[in-house]
Amino acid sequence: MITLESVKKVFRTKDGEVNAVDTVDLHVQQGEIFGIIGYSGAGKSTLIRMLNMLERPTSGNVTVAGKSLSHLSAGELRKARQEISMIFQHFNLLWSRTVKENIAFPLEIAGKSKAEIDSRVNELIKLVGLEGRGGSYPSQLSGGQKQRVGIARALANNPKVLLCDEATSALDPKTTESILDLLVEINQKLGLTIVLITHEMHVIRKICHRVAVMENGKVVEQGEVLSVFRNPSQNITKDFVKQVTEPEETVDTIKHLVEEFPESKIIRLTFVGGSAEQPVITQLIRKFDLSVNILQGKVSQTQNGPYGSLFIQLDGEQESVDQAVAFLHEHQVEVEVIDNA
Numbered sequence: 001m002i003t004l005e006s007v008k009k010v011f012r013t014k015d016g017e018v019n020a021v022d023t024v025d026l027h028v029q030q031g032e033i034f035g036i037i038g039y040s041g042a043g044k045s046t047l048i049r050m051l052n053m054l055e056r057p058t059s060g061n062v063t064v065a066g067k068s069l070s071h072l073s074a075g076e077l078r079k080a081r082q083e084i085s086m087i088f089q090h091f092n093l094l095w096s097r098t099v100k101e102n103i104a105f106p107l108e109i110a111g112k113s114k115a116e117i118d119s120r121v122n123e124l125i126k127l128v129g130l131e132g133r134g135g136s137y138p139s140q141l142s143g144g145q146k147q148r149v150g151i152a153r154a155l156a157n158n159p160k161v162l163l164c165d166e167a168t169s170a171l172d173p174k175t176t177e178s179i180l181d182l183l184v185e186i187n188q189k190l191g192l193t194i195v196l197i198t199h200e201m202h203v204i205r206k207i208c209h210r211v212a213v214m215e216n217g218k219v220v221e222q223g224e225v226l227s228v229f230r231n232p233s234q235n236i237t238k239d240f241v242k243q244v245t246e247p248e249e250t251v252d253t254i255k256h257l258v259e260e261f262p263e264s265k266i267i268r269l270t271f272v273g274g275s276a277e278q279p280v281i282t283q284l285i286r287k288f289d290l291s292v293n294i295l296q297g298k299v300s301q302t303q304n305g306p307y308g309s310l311f312i313q314l315d316g317e318q319e320s321v322d323q324a325v326a327f328l329h330e331h332q333v334e335v336e337v338i339d340n341a
């Protein structure tokens, strides 16, 4: 659905050149939710804005739905943009227009009749759960409701792709959840391809099928969300994965336990897919002559299945510990022994 080939964006400023996006190759499949994560300044906004030519690449090629965007005329680009919609962190609504009028705006531009507009707007209001609010002005809505208007407006002309520029960053955690649920719902109902940028791994974990990690303008790692969670190769990715698996206090607890009990083994177990749902620890305790102390654990759902990590402390003979580790491996559980180093 979307292909980026050697895409670069260089900004020329009075302080010199900034390589905002540096030789990026990406492929987003039709119907998937693809997340791009990175810290501030990594180049995410510049990258997503090149997917609808709000920003033109300095070099390289962007193809969306079979069209190479760099080669389109202004008129063709306007048409292509109807198929590539966008929602924004600060909603970008028209404040003097009601909810209905905001949603109608792209339909008016597309030259639809009044009857078509009315019927489509009502359909969209229902789809995003804003029944009864059609006559309200944006200033009368909560942040979550404003983003629902943004989503309805973006869907008005039946786009093939929805670009989300930090769409939940201005929302509280509960509202974030409901907007993320809505994005999954429209992805499934409409088969819409969604590309989102975020700095929160929670967003990737909850709704994305695949993820690309950006650092200094480059994509440093990409893959299925579950396999990136299981096996992050870059340090930056490991840090992002920790955002959703390891609360800060775990690090302190483990440090303390490693110092306090140098003889016992602290082990981090990573469960992926089916193994996250099996009672492996119960079996471990029954089978081996070990005392097992559970320090911290968490299982989260991703779009590709469950993912969990658990920290345990094992006490017993070295032979039993080795057998227990082998047993865990046999059950597709990844084991990392945390030592005093």
Ligand SMILES: Nc1ncnc2c1ncn2[C@@H]1O[C@H](COP(=O)(O)OP(=O)(O)OP(=O)(O)O)[C@@H](O)[C@H]1O
Binding pocket: 011, 012, 013, 018, 019, 020, 038, 039, 040, 041, 042, 043, 044, 045, 046, 047
């Ligand atoms: N119009 C511009 N002119 C000059 N430099 C720019 C411009 N837009 C972005 N940059 C620079 O390009 C780099 C990437 O910025 P970008 O906004 O794409 O990153 P980001 O990952 O989206 O970060 P944030 O979440 O803070 O927006 C930064 O160094 C930024 O200062």
